[in-house]
Amino acid sequence: MTQTHQHTRHGEGGHHLDHGHGGHHEHTDGGQAEILDLDAEVLAEHMASITAWLPLKSEPRHIVDLGCGTGAGTFALLERFPDAHVTAVDTAAGHLQLLREKACARGVEGRVRTVQADLDSDHWPDLGRPDLVWASASMHHTADPDRALAxxxxxxxxxxxxxxxxxxxxxxxxxxxxPENRPGLEERAHAATDSFHAEHVPHRGADWGPMLTAAGFTVEAERTITVNIEGERSAAIGRYAYGSLQRIRGVAAPALGPEDLAALDELLDIDSPNSLLRREDLAVRTERTVWAARRA
Incomplete structure (x- = not known):
C-alpha cells in the first residue's frame, strides 16, 4: 500500500538502532532480521509468559500481529493458541518472506497470512475483525500514535x-x-544515542496507558516483566550482544571519546580475546511492559 511516511531508524552506515519490528519502515536488512531472530530466541520464555498472562475472555481465533518483524510474536501466539490464525503485518517485505519460510518449516503456513502495510497510512488494508491485536515493539515507531490506536x-x-x-x-x-579498561562503557554508548532516539523514536519508553484511554480503550491490565538472563543459559547471548552493540556503535560513534570508541571496537573485534563473542560475563538485562486493553 502507499507509504505515507518514511521515518528512518538508521544511524551511520545504515544501522537500525532500535529492536522494533518495523511496523512502518520499508527498508530492511539481514542484520536487522538477525537481531530480531536472536531477540526471539533469547527471550522466548518471557514472550511465552506474556501470551499466557493476557486477560482473554476466550481463546482468540483470529489474531493480527502488527509490526510482526520476522515472527517472534506470531509463532508465540500460534503456539499458545493452537486453533488461531494470525495475520502478520509489517512494512518490510524481507521480514515477511522470512516469516513465511519459518511458517512452512514449522508446518503452520496454513495458519499464517502475511500483509505488507504501513501502520502510518491513513487507510489500512482489510485485516478482518480480529479477536486479538498484538503489537510488540512496534507502536513506538508510529509517527502518529493516536491515529494508529484509533x-x-x-x-x-x-x-x-x-x-x-x-x-x-x-x-x-x-x-x-x-570492560576492564573502560568501565561503564555500555552506559556511555547508550547515552550517546539519546539525541538520536529523541528525534527518531520519541515515543519509545512512553506510558501507553493514557494514550490507550484517550483513544477509546479501557486498560484492563498492565504488567512489567524484568528480564535478567545470565549468559550461560543461552549460547545466543554473545551473538545477541555483538549484533546489538555493533548497531549502537553506528549511531554512538560521533559522540564517543577516542578511548571509549577504541574499547568498543575491541569488544566488536571477533579476533580479540576481549571480543563479546568470547566473554563469559554477559547477561541480558531489560524490561518489557504490557498493556492489555479493550474498546471502551
Missing amino acids: SVRDLLAPGGLFAVVELAGFPRFLPAHA
Whole structure:
C-alpha cells in the first residue's frame, strides 16, 4: 500500500538502532532480521509468559500481529493458541518472506497470512475483525500514535483485546565494571544515542496507558516483566550482544571519546580475546511492559 511516511531508524552506515519490528519502515536488512531472530530466541520464555498472562475472555481465533518483524510474536501466539490464525503485518517485505519460510518449516503456513502495510497510512488494508491485536515493539515507531490506536480500535472485534508490548529501552549486556579498561562503557554508548532516539523514536519508553484511554480503550491490565538472563543459559547471548552493540556503535560513534570508541571496537573485534563473542560475563538485562486493553 502507499507509504505515507518514511521515518528512518538508521544511524551511520545504515544501522537500525532500535529492536522494533518495523511496523512502518520499508527498508530492511539481514542484520536487522538477525537481531530480531536472536531477540526471539533469547527471550522466548518471557514472550511465552506474556501470551499466557493476557486477560482473554476466550481463546482468540483470529489474531493480527502488527509490526510482526520476522515472527517472534506470531509463532508465540500460534503456539499458545493452537486453533488461531494470525495475520502478520509489517512494512518490510524481507521480514515477511522470512516469516513465511519459518511458517512452512514449522508446518503452520496454513495458519499464517502475511500483509505488507504501513501502520502510518491513513487507510489500512482489510485485516478482518480480529479477536486479538498484538503489537510488540512496534507502536513506538508510529509517527502518529493516536491515529494508529484509533485504527486498532476500529479493527478489533467487539470484546476483542489489544496487547501492546514495549521495551523499556535497549537491552544491556555487560556488567557495570566492564570492560576492564573502560568501565561503564555500555552506559556511555547508550547515552550517546539519546539525541538520536529523541528525534527518531520519541515515543519509545512512553506510558501507553493514557494514550490507550484517550483513544477509546479501557486498560484492563498492565504488567512489567524484568528480564535478567545470565549468559550461560543461552549460547545466543554473545551473538545477541555483538549484533546489538555493533548497531549502537553506528549511531554512538560521533559522540564517543577516542578511548571509549577504541574499547568498543575491541569488544566488536571477533579476533580479540576481549571480543563479546568470547566473554563469559554477559547477561541480558531489560524490561518489557504490557498493556492489555479493550474498546471502551
